[in-house]
Amino acid sequence: MVEHSSFDLWIFRSLRRIMRAVDIHSRQLAAEFMITGPQLLCLQTLHEDGPLTTSALAKLIHVSSSTTVGILDRLEGKGWILRERSGHDRRIVLVRITATGEAVLAGAPSLLQDRLATGLRALPEQEQLAIAQSLERIVDLLEMPRRDVAPLLEAGPIIDTHAGGREFPSPIPEKEP
Amino acid sequence: MVEHSSFDLWIFRSLRRIMRAVDIHSRQLAAEFMITGPQLLCLQTLHEDGPLTTSALAKLIHVSSSTTVGILDRLEGKGWILRERSGHDRRIVLVRITATGEAVLAGAPSLLQDRLATGLRALPEQEQLAIAQSLERIVDLLEMPRRDVAPLLEAGPIIDTHAGGREFPSPIPEKEP
DNA sequence: GGTAAATCGTTTGACTACGAATGATTGCGG
DNA sequence: CCGCAATCATTCGTAGTCAAACGATTTACC
Incomplete structure (x- = not known):
């Protein structure tokens, strides 16, 4: 609480602003495409890395498994993913993207904000x-x-x-x- | 949706990991000091910049005012801040830190994670x-x-x-x- | 002075997020 | 073969977050 380096507060505020901006972008996605950022990230990951268990997916997107369950619930409700219990180990649930989900993914925008993605590429x-x-x-x-x-x-x-x-x-x- | 730059996904995942790390740190704070990150940020800001209106505080910490209300509710519940309506303009609510709040602040850790602050300085x-x-x-x-x-x-x-x-x-x- | 617009704080609803507790299932050791 | 530990998904409780809607109040304009 004493003697902060000059950069500490600067960086901290930048981090908060970034988190806020990412959150706001997620809501814009939701308004326009009926899908939020985390949901899109899940769908994208399932598309690329095939069927995954819930916990494997959670690790890939750096989110706790309890959070993942909620996101998957909503995706399943929209019919964009399927859950099926494994035959061998009935504890395991395999999650896979559906054809509808693929279609949504094809029409969805970039994972990053356009401004960020475009700006970065520039x-x-x-x-x-x-x-x-x-x-x-x-x-x-x-x-x-x-x-x-x-x-x-x-x-x-x-x-x-x-x-x-x-x-x-x-x-x-x-x-x- | 097509043609992602190589950096996009890398940066996006980094952003998510940062957000997660900040969140987890907030919960560690809550477990040890009974105060979360956003609450600490509010208290710190109120300590430094005197009594503030709700919206002014929201702007300072880069958070929407509706979010601020919830945080202030919890801080008020713990007796660390006070809300008082202004006499001149009864719409305005002035928020100030209490003596108890000051004491908590004195015992609380740095705003930034020690690791981040220390590591950066190094x-x-x-x-x-x-x-x-x-x-x-x-x-x-x-x-x-x-x-x-x-x-x-x-x-x-x-x-x-x-x-x-x-x-x-x-x-x-x-x-x- | 009276109505319309702007401002302020709050409430509501939806989503994300975590840890901790729970239930189901598997696998291991005795 | 029996029970105990480990694992996996899920549920629960709390918190943070935003936009949008709302009620109270002040200001502006006629």
Whole structure:
């Protein structure tokens, strides 16, 4: 509560504004396409990664499984997904997207806000890289276990300007195993 | 819907993980200190910027006024704030922090997660700058009015353009007067 | 002065989100 | 084969979040 670095509050407020903006975008989606952000993310993930169990889906979208159930309830209510219990292990529920769901997905807008997606694409690739890496850095700090912040110090600079090779973790950055 | 840039999904997932991490931190706060993140932010803001109207507070913390009402309800229930209608304009409700609220604030932890605050401070200042500017860039894109994304194209490199004032907000970013 | 418009706080409804508790089912050890 | 632990999905309670609708009040205009 004393002696904040100059950037703390700035970054904190930016985070809150981002969360708010994402939320508002979700409602615009809902108004126009009858689907919210998290619902769209679920549908998209189910489309790409085939039938999934509830918990596997939850891990993929970084959401608790109890939250996932509610989202799936609504998607199921609209007939965009199907739930079926596995024969071998009756505890497991496999979720798959329906044809209707595919159709909705085809007509739905980008996952990101158009402005964000378009705006990002308009930026030089190096800046896109810097932004993505900055976010990743913050995620690392936020998700780091309570203790030892120290290791981060040896992680090297965030911007690898020389990087001609430009290896960023391939389209989808894999998460920890 | 077609032709996603490689960074889109990466950035989107990072945003979701950030939101989740912030949410989880709020619950840890609630478990340990009986106060959530948004509640702490309200209390902190009321402490610093004196008595405020509900809508002024909402603007300061970047949250809708309907959300603010709920948060204030809980803070009032715990006796940490007071609401009083103004005599001159009876529509207005002035919110002020109580002595009990001040005491709670004194014992509460930092607004930011320790890990994030500490980790950020440990990074070279140039990286802190890069991170903060990247976030700001995203906020700009997200909060930009629906139409004309175009202007952004002429915005130049991420460093140091920040049109319309509000370039790096000196030590502690002052909120708008 | 009286009506219309604007403003302010609140309420309502829907959705997301979490952890904790629950119920069903499987698998392991004795 | 029997019970206990582990696993999986779900339900429950609380909180945060927004837009839209609402009631009370003030301001503006005629």
